Amino acid sequence: MENQLANAQWNGSKRPVLLIFDVNETLIDFESLNPLFARVFGDKRVMREWLGHLLMYSMTLTLTGLYKDYCTLGGGLFHMVGAIHGINIGQEHIEALKEGMKTLPAHWDAEEGLKRLRDAGYRMVTLTNSPAMPNRKSPLENAGLSKFFERQFSIESARAYKPSLVYHMVADAMNLAPEQCCMVATHVSVTISAQSAGLSAALLTRPGNAPLLIPGLPQPNIVVADFPKLAEEMAGLSE
Numbered sequence: 507m508e509n510q511l512a513n514a515q516w517n518g519s520k521r522p523v524l525l526i527f528d529v530n531e532t533l534i535d536f537e538s539l540n541p542l543f544a545r546v547f548g549d550k551r552v553m554r555e556w557l558g559h560l561l562m563y564s565m566t567l568t569l570t571g572l573y574k575d576y577c578t579l580g581g582g583l584f585h586m587v588g589a590i591h592g593i594n595i596g597q598e599h600i601e602a603l604k605e606g607m608k609t610l611p612a613h614w615d616a617e618e619g620l621k622r623l624r625d626a627g628y629r630m631v632t633l634t635n636s637p638a639m640p641n642r643k644s645p646l647e648n649a650g651l652s653k654f655f656e657r658q659f660s661i662e663s664a665r666a667y668k669p670s671l672v673y674h675m676v677a678d679a680m681n682l683a684p685e686q687c688c689m690v691a692t693h694v695s696v697t698i699s700a701q702s703a704g705l706s707a708a709l710l711t712r713p714g715n716a717p718l719l720i721p722g723l724p725q726p727n728i729v730v731a732d733f734p735k736l737a738e739e740m741a742g743l744s745e
Contacts, residue, residue: 521743522688529634531692534610534649559583564667573665575637577604612649619733620654626741630655637662673703694718697726
């Protein structure tokens with residue numbers, strides 16, 4: 507099969523005006539939840555199982571016209587995964603998970619990559635599944651990355667998770683056409699849905715993620731393993 511980094515250079519006709527960043531896993535590190543899952547389940551790899559359910563059921567809610575916020579859904583799925591493994595999940599575990607989801611650290615390469623992209627003249631915003639958190643810092647603020655972004659958008663405004671028309675919500679709010687925007691994400695479900703909405707897309711292959719190389723499906727305009735490589739390639743694009 508084609509090497510997963512076969513398009514580590516931009517494959518597109520135009521330099522995007524706006525970069526829209528997914529937050530969870532792309533900018534902030536879910537692997538920091540591994541110790542909690544290791545303590546509760548005896549295996550840190552269960553975090554990936556739970557995260558897969560979180561992605562699947564967030565889409566299920568959107569497709570069926572239902573909505574629960576990301577932290578509430580994450581807590582319910584923690585209970586469900588516990589039942590699957592025969593583990594009793596207590597309220598203290600749920601509270602530890604929710605607090606962990608709100609205070610995830612930045613990936614090691616995020617700040618330097620964002621600085622390089624800002625210096626290259628890119629406008630940048632975020633689009634997160636996480637709900638607004640009155641009277642406390644957002645996960646992005648907590649990770650020290652909010653200074654790089656013009657605005658922080660949440661799917662909570664539309665009460666619909668990706669994939670949905672939330673991409674157009676962001677483009678409209680920034681007074682741009684979808685084709686002027688590029689979605690930067692770690693999950694292929696996000697890049698496919700963004701491209702289907704008319705955006706370009708960049709895929710960061712964080713641990714546990716890879717391209718979906720099936721003919722006929724939209725492939726990201728660029729696939730890179732880390733932010734320095736993304737910044738290097740995007741900074742070199744002509745206007």
